Structure formats: C-alpha cells, structure tokens
Amino acid sequence: MASILYLGTEAVVLRLIVGISGASGVLMGYRLLAVLREMPEVETHLVVTEGAWRNFECETDLTRGQVEAMADVCYDNQDLAAAISSGSFETAGMLVLPCSMASVAGIASGFSTNLLLRAADVCIKEGRRVVLVPRETPLSIIHLRNMKTAAESGCTILPPVLTFYNGADTVEKQVDHIIGKALGFFGIRYSSFVPWRG
Numbered sequence: 001m002a003s004i005l006y007l008g009t010e011a012v013v014l015r016l017i018v019g020i021s022g023a024s025g026v027l028m029g030y031r032l033l034a035v036l037r038e039m040p041e042v043e044t045h046l047v048v049t050e051g052a053w054r055n056f057e058c059e060t061d062l063t064r065g066q067v068e069a070m071a072d073v074c075y076d077n078q079d080l081a082a083a084i085s086s087g088s089f090e091t092a093g094m095l096v097l098p099c100s101m102a103s104v105a106g107i108a109s110g111f112s113t114n115l116l117l118r119a120a121d122v123c124i125k126e127g128r129r130v131v132l133v134p135r136e137t138p139l140s141i142i143h144l145r146n147m148k149t150a151a152e153s154g155c156t157i158l159p160p161v162l163t164f165y166n167g168a169d170t171v172e173k174q175v176d177h178i179i180g181k182a183l184g185f186f187g188i189r190y191s192s193f194v195p196w197r198g
Contacts, residue, residue: 013040013041013042013043014041014042014043014092014186014187014188015042015043015045015090015091015092016036016042016043016044016045016091016092016093016094016095016186016188017045017046017047017084017091017093017094017095017119017123018032018033018036018044018045018046018047018071018094018095018096018097019046019047019048019049019094019095019096019097019099019103019116019119019120020046020047020048020049020052020067020096020097020098021048021049021051021052021096021098021099021100021102021103021116022049022050022051022052022054022055022100022102022103023052023055023098023099023100023101023103023134023135023136024055024059024098024135025059025098025135025160026052026055026056026059026060026098027059027060027062027175028097028098028133028135028160028175028178028179029048029052029097029098030056030060030062030067030070031172031175031176031179032095032097032179032182033046033067033070033071034070035176035179035183035190035192036070037070039188042188043072043073044070044071044072044073045071045072045073045075045083045084045091046067046068046070046071046073046074046075047074047075047077047082047084047115047116047119048067048074048077048116049077049100049103049114049116050077051100051102075115076115077114077115077116078114078115079115080112080114080115080118082115084115084118084119084122085115085118085119085122086122087122087125087126091123091128092128092129092186092187093123093128093129093130093131093186094119094120094123094128094129094130094131095130095131095133095182095183095186096116096120096130096131096132096133097131097133097178097179097182098133098134098135098160099132099133099134099135100134100135100136101134101136101142101143101146103116103117103120103132104132104134104143104146104147104150105142105146107120107121107124107130107132107150107153107155108146108147108149108150108153109146109149120155124153124154124155127154129156129185129186130150130154130155130156131155131156131158131182131185131186132147132150132155132156132157132158133158133159133160133178133182134147134157134159135159135160156185158178158181158182158185160174160175160178162174163177165196166194166195166196167194168194173192176190176192176193177193177194179193180192180193180194181193
C-alpha cells in the first residue's frame with residue numbers, strides 16, 4: 001500500500017506524476033496506469049509526449065482516449081502552465097516509463113521545453129523522487145553521460161532489464177516486475193512484484 005500523506009488529521013492520497021515519452025515500449029506506461037488505477041490511494045497525473053502518442057499508434061491498438069481514461073488527471077504536453085509545472089503543487093515525485101533518450105537529455109540538462117521535462121525539473125529542484133526507465137539499446141557514450149548527469153541530479157535510473165529469478169516467464173510478468181520495482185521507490189507495494197529472496 002502506498003504511503004498516505006496527512007495534513008492535520010485529514011488523509012490525502014499520494015499524487016504521482018506519470019510521464020510516457022517517445023521511446024519504444026509505451027505499452028509499459030499504459031500497464032503502469034492500469035496497475036495504479038486499482039490503487040485508490042494513488043492519484044495519477046499523466047503527461048504524454050507527442051512522440052509517445054505516435055508510438056501508441058505504431059505499437060498498440062489503444063486510442064488516446066483509452067490511455068487517458070486510466071489516469072486521474074491528464075495534461076497537454078505543451079501546457080507549461082499546468083499544475084505539475086509548479087513546485088507549489090505537491091506530489092510524491094515522477095515516474096517516466098518509458099523514458100526516451102531525448103527526454104533523458106532534456107531532464108539531465110534542465111532543458112524544459114515541454115511539460116514532461118518541466119515536471120521532472122520541478123521534482124528535481126524540490127527534492128522529490130524522479131524515476132526514469134530509459135528504453136534504448138545499445139547505449140552510446142552520449143546516452144550514458146546524460147544518464148550519469150541525471151543520476152547525479154538525484155534521478156533513479158531503472159532500465160527495463162529482463163529478470164529470471166522470479167519466474168517471470170511471459171512479457172507481461174517481465175513488465176510487471178519493472179513496474180513493481182519502480183513503484184517501490186515511492187513506497188508503493190505492487191502485489192505482482194516478486195522480489196529476490198535469497
């Protein structure tokens with residue numbers, strides 16, 4: 001169960017910004033939204049880049065409406081006046097799944113030309129958790145430098161690597177493992193996540 005914030009005696013749900021950028025694997029972002037949809041204690045704030053919408057068209061049969069219906073709040077990626085562009089809007093942080101190399105570069109350099117990049121920038125400056133799930137292979141020295149810079153700025157870099165110790169014998173189980181691993185950084189427990197038990 002996710003951590004619940006308290007203001008005085010009033011319980012407040014955990015607000016999580018979900019970013020989906022234009023790397024292959026946007027279906028993982030959709031699966032993340034579906035998982036969080038079943039957790040009423042988590043309020044999702046979704047921002048999807050234009051490249052990601054194109055990848056939804058190329059890689060899935062999902063419509064924009066179906067994707068956005070899975071989130072509590074949706075934002076236009078060009079709306080730099082949106083709530084999540086301000087540090088005054090309190091969140092638990094941001095999870096970008098998948099995270100393109102362009103988005104990694106923008107986040108690493110603070111080049112906030114769209115809402116996804118600005119939301120990540122805000123979370124970093126406010127000391128909030130930012131988890132990036134970069135989806136690219138092989139990685140060039142430029143990609144590695146950008147990820148190093150992002151990590152030095154406080155981001156967690158969580159590549160969606162295959163895991164075999166947990167019996168994940170389907171693509172769906174592999175995706176669920178990555179989602180569970182990523183959500184753990186926000187104190188959110190996902191029942192389908194099977195951790196290592198040595």
